[in-house]
Amino acid sequence: MDIQKNNKIISDPDNKDFRLKNFLYYGRTEKNKKITKNRKIMSLIFILGGLLILFVFFLLDPSEYYYYPPCVFKELTGYNCPGCGGMRSLHLLLHGNFLEAFRYNFLIILLTPFILYWIIYEIFLLFDKRLPVPKSPLIITIVFLFIMLLFGILRNLPYDFAKNISPY
Known part of the structure; x- marks a missing residue:
């Protein structure tokens, strides 16, 4: 159920679609707070x-x-x-x-x-204490995966700079 406030639609946290979008953006939902x-x-x-x-x-x-x-x-x-x-x-x-x-x-x-x-x-x-979980969008994960992929490619190139980042 969506609630309208100040001409903006606010999604209900019990709504399944809202929880899925919240999980994809923030990495987890706030539904279960009890440890x-x-x-x-x-x-x-x-x-x-x-x-x-x-x-x-x-x-x-x-x-x-x-x-x-x-x-x-x-x-x-x-x-x-x-x-x-x-x-x-x-x-x-x-x-x-x-x-x-x-x-x-x-x-x-x-x-x-x-x-x-x-x-x-x-x-x-x-x-029984919680530290705040950093709210990071999915884009940060994608950027890190891109850095890993780029690092994997660069360290295998046959150039001198690649030898400096290659472990062997």
Whole structure:
């Protein structure tokens, strides 16, 4: 049901079409504000799993240990994907070597603030608190995907500048 106010049509939040448009624009709806026990358990699993992964990457250098999984795209095509060098970049980032981490894969550096915010958001959920979720339109996701695609193409070009952003 739409409500008319000041000659503008305001959609009712219970309207299915409004919720879908809201989800596509803002990434989620505000329908369920209560933090359930299952959501808290999921947050705890995310946090502990993430800390375990970070601990493993901190201790074991991916360039020295070969039991890390290889890049499937690299194995099949011989080209670097946008994520190639990401594990080595994360290892170097955890050791504070930002310039070398940037050289292996700068997308990891770009994603770090978002990942940190997500971890803090999950910690707050454990204590029945909510941080604001940034309202970003779908266009931001599309732009980031375009940057990933462009990065994947540029790092495989046979020019000198491409060798500077290629991890191998």
